[in-house]
Amino acid sequence: MKKICLATILFLLSAFLLFHVVFHPTDTGQWRTLSAATEMENDAGKRPILLVPLDSRPPCREFVVNGGKIIGRTIVTPPTEYMDYYSKAGETMEMRQWLAENAGGADAVILSVDQLLSGGLLAAREAHISHADIDALATYLRTLHSAHPNVPLHAFYILPRAIPQDGIEGWRERRALLAYARLLGRVGEGLPVDEDEMERLSGEFPPDDLEKYLAHFNESTALASTLIDLTEEGVLTRLILGQDDGEEYSVGNLKKKELAALLAQKHIAQERAMIVHGADEIALSMLARLSVDELRTRGGAVPRIALRYARADMADMIFPFMAVSNDVTAREKIAMLGAALAEDGTSSDLTLLISAGDSDADTLGTRAPAATAVKDMLTAGTPVALVDLSRHFHAEETLFPILIEKSVPVNALTAYAGWNTASNAIGTALAQAVLYHCAMQRAESTEERARAAYANLAFLTGRIAEDEFYLKETIDRVNDTLRNAGYQNTADLDLTHNWRWANDLLTNDLSRRIRNYESTAAFRAPFVQHDMRLRAVQSNITAYYPWPRTFEIRMEAQPTIAVSP
Structure with missing residues (x-):
């Protein structure tokens, strides 16, 4: 009996010591617990920011709400019953009424044109946009601005992706149409194409399908042009035109050039309007830009961001669903946030490290040195935002497992993202890191x-x-x-x-x-x-x-x- 009691006591003592080692720090300092009840208090006198999300998916809504918590700002979103649900479009008239009724009590509005006009991104991909639709939306936005001239409207609209609409039936026809559209993109860029191949592809889908496909881009360009006009008028304080699931050569790229020429013709500064790659992360990026603008208003300096890659050639890699390289995307996102790119050897506020894993390009050997670099930067107190890309969406290509293996303190990262496209991941990690930087710059107490x-x-x-x-x-x-x-x-x-x-x-x-x-x-x-x-x-x-x-x-x-x- 005594042996059993002694064994029990030794077991309990060992368990206690193990718990202490695993879950408590080795130093004797005083620790207190932060939990979900710990929330950033709103700035005194600050009104909420209204958000009309791109759609009801978490990245488009919850990411922005949670980003607001970092800087202590309340993000108010529309009632769920007005929002889209998967393939069911949102209630656009009710959404516009809600926005009109609530805009006057907001400090700013971040609004998705796709949601206001079509009821969400998925609905917008299939929607026919008439000139009457565009005129009605423009009238609504002018009226909204006139009613609340001191509430800035930050709007974003997503240009169509290269993939044909779901309404075009037949996967063979859709595949042939996409291949044909890629060749049209090359022709538009002045590049040579195989004309016999174009002729063959054109016979694999009905002419009506091509007409419908091209009409979608023309309608979108007409809408985007009107939004640029509204920006020039001052109705929209800021306009972001995003490109959904881009490709290197596409009809969409040709239309983007038309819109870029229009912005240049109207002499609209980049800080007022930009064309960028990406979609789902744009609302969060616009929130981060608002935070940078506020920091500058208070006399603070804009964040300086150092850009590094796990291997030099990862900068020029073009990952799936992207029209441009990782480096072009990263520099574009930094500019969109109103931040500054810190050149090599200059001081910076945070480092954006991009690991672009690709087993076909033999990048797996870069992970151990990159993990060591991350650990060294964190040990030195350098804020690190890590973008952990994978060309084939496999954990074996990502850096994170090696960080765990090497006991790198991953919770010390300022930001982390590695989701489906490079623009989504880079934009999300940068926005989170910039929000945190701005929050700490204005924090006045422990x-x-x-x-x-x-x-x-x-x-x-x-x-x-x-x-x-x-x-x-x-x-x-x-x-x-x-x-x-x-x-x-x-x-x-x-x-x-x-x-x-x-x-x-x-x-x-x-x-x-x-x-x-x-x-x-x-x-x-x-x-x-x-x-x-x-x-x-x-x-x-x-x-x-x-x-x-x-x-x-x-x-x-x-x-x-x-x-x-």
């Missing part, structure tokens, strides 16, 4: 710094969980399980038969992966940011499928963080 740090770590935790663990691992296991059970189209969930099961698969697999992650030294390592010693205790992730498909998840991160001033 408590304000702690609140901003918590909000930024919550954003970071969600991005790591989704971009690395879900999109590179869990999504494949969920899809494979559904497929093995006989479901053919796993990308579109059956809400009646497999939606609940898919959510259970998601929760179980992601929870297992997060538990493994939380047990690593990379997760547990204390780190210093802005004179605060921080450490992550637990991620507290919840996730589910917001739309009936596995492509995206709605994720909430409410991490438990310990801080020691």
